[in-house]
Amino acid sequence: MMLFDLTNEQASFKQSIEQFAREVVAPRAAAIDESGEFPADVMRAAAPQGLLGVTIPGAWGGAGRDYLSYALALEAIATASATVAVSLSVTNSLVAELIAHAGREEQRDRWLRRLASGASIGAFALSEPDAGTDAANQKTTAVKSSGGYRITGRKVWVANAEAAAVVIVFASTRPGFRGEGVTAFLVPMDAPGITRTARADSLGVRGLGCMDLELDIHVGDDHVLGEVDRGFGLAMWALQGGRVAIAAQALGIGQAALGEAIAHAGQREQFGQPIANYQAIQWMIADMATELDAARLLTWKAAAARDLQQDCAFEASMAKLAAAEAGHKAADKAMQILASAGYRRGSVVERLFRDVRATEIYQGTSEAQRMIIAARVLADA
Numbered sequence: 001m002m003l004f005d006l007t008n009e010q011a012s013f014k015q016s017i018e019q020f021a022r023e024v025v026a027p028r029a030a031a032i033d034e035s036g037e038f039p040a041d042v043m044r045a046a047a048p049q050g051l052l053g054v055t056i057p058g059a060w061g062g063a064g065r066d067y068l069s070y071a072l073a074l075e076a077i078a079t080a081s082a083t084v085a086v087s088l089s090v091t092n093s094l095v096a097e098l099i100a101h102a103g104r105e106e107q108r109d110r111w112l113r114r115l116a117s118g119a120s121i122g123a124f125a126l127s128e129p130d131a132g133t134d135a136a137n138q139k140t141t142a143v144k145s146s147g148g149y150r151i152t153g154r155k156v157w158v159a160n161a162e163a164a165a166v167v168i169v170f171a172s173t174r175p176g177f178r179g180e181g182v183t184a185f186l187v188p189m190d191a192p193g194i195t196r197t198a199r200a201d202s203l204g205v206r207g208l209g210c211m212d213l214e215l216d217i218h219v220g221d222d223h224v225l226g227e228v229d230r231g232f233g234l235a236m237w238a239l240q241g242g243r244v245a246i247a248a249q250a251l252g253i254g255q256a257a258l259g260e261a262i263a264h265a266g267q268r269e270q271f272g273q274p275i276a277n278y279q280a281i282q283w284m285i286a287d288m289a290t291e292l293d294a295a296r297l298l299t300w301k302a303a304a305a306r307d308l309q310q311d312c313a314f315e316a317s318m319a320k321l322a323a324a325e326a327g328h329k330a331a332d333k334a335m336q337i338l339a340s341a342g343y344r345r346g347s348v349v350e351r352l353f354r355d356v357r358a359t360e361i362y363q364g365t366s367e368a369q370r371m372i373i374a375a376r377v378l379a380d381a
């Protein structure tokens, strides 16, 4: 028996998502990148495949699958379109899972079925102009008023915001207390007082529907997600799952780059033979395959930890760091192997090269992942 065999259920889910990625997602990928439009049609088609609410229990309308199945699915989707994969990671990991984890019964009833059926898309608003890596530095405030809160502030880079029906907003309820005084709120996107502004063009993952939000809203006490002042821990919990998903996304992009490189090396002839015959090319391909597979093992380990442990911050950070860097290097080497054929605007490798870069930035930069990893390694020493 192989050491890391998938169960029959995991293998058949993986196969069905690979087919969906090939037949439905891949043909749309270039147009999503070119137009920068949110791929609402693909997200709608993803729902019956069980790609929304992947890990949400069946009782709340989800597919009830394990985290490894989810990671396998996102890798398969990302080989076709990085944009669709990250959009799925936000609505699944950062929104639906957090509502399932911390929501009150009526919040779960109101949102989980809609999120899992694709009727609603979710967004996650943590970042602010002065709160990037230092996410605890929240300047958005939520001030108690009768029966609820007045939330004022500005959120930036809110993925899915263009299409989302619900957003989880983080705001300071105890200014000056940083992570000890942040509360999470579940806010319908049509709440009066939310102004969305489009972001300037992005380098990659261009159909992600990223917008900035100006907030001046009143919400009832029943919009608090989890406990007051405990929202920062919830954001970090959600990001652990999100980082496993982004690791899977980076693997998918890297795997697509490897596929493009192999295909090109086999058919492009120079000096009278395919360039795949040259050791310089073979070694690049060997390194791409090895680094992606090493990162895949860390990603699968982190996915297993997400299922088994309350806290998988360490495993998730290692997986995201390794996969994002392996994906980046794979796209870079694919560009080298294709040379001018890859550098051409509109080539698949050119898109992969741009898309993969964001995996080292969003849901915590690679430096942020190294901080988490180093803190644990040093504490355990």
Ligand SMILES: Cc1cc2nc3c(=O)[nH]c(=O)nc-3n(C[C@H](O)[C@H](O)[C@H](O)COP(=O)(O)OP(=O)(O)OC[C@H]3O[C@@H](n4cnc5c(N)ncnc54)[C@H](O)[C@@H]3O)c2cc1C
Pocket: 090, 124, 125, 126, 127, 128, 131, 132, 133, 134, 156, 157, 158, 159, 160, 202, 205, 208, 210, 358, 361, 362, 363, 364, 365, 366, 367, 368
């Ligand atoms: C495409 C895209 C989608 C996004 N989607 C969302 C979303 O849906 N919701 C959301 O809330 N946010 C989102 N973000 C924001 C994202 O999470 C932040 O960009 C990210 O956390 C980094 O913050 P920053 O860009 O402000 O960089 P900064 O924090 O300003 O970092 C700048 C540089 O300094 C480094 N750095 C910072 N502090 C330290 C330190 N202590 N030690 C060493 N190095 C350090 C960083 O690693 C980086 O290299 C998105 C971003 C992008 C690009």
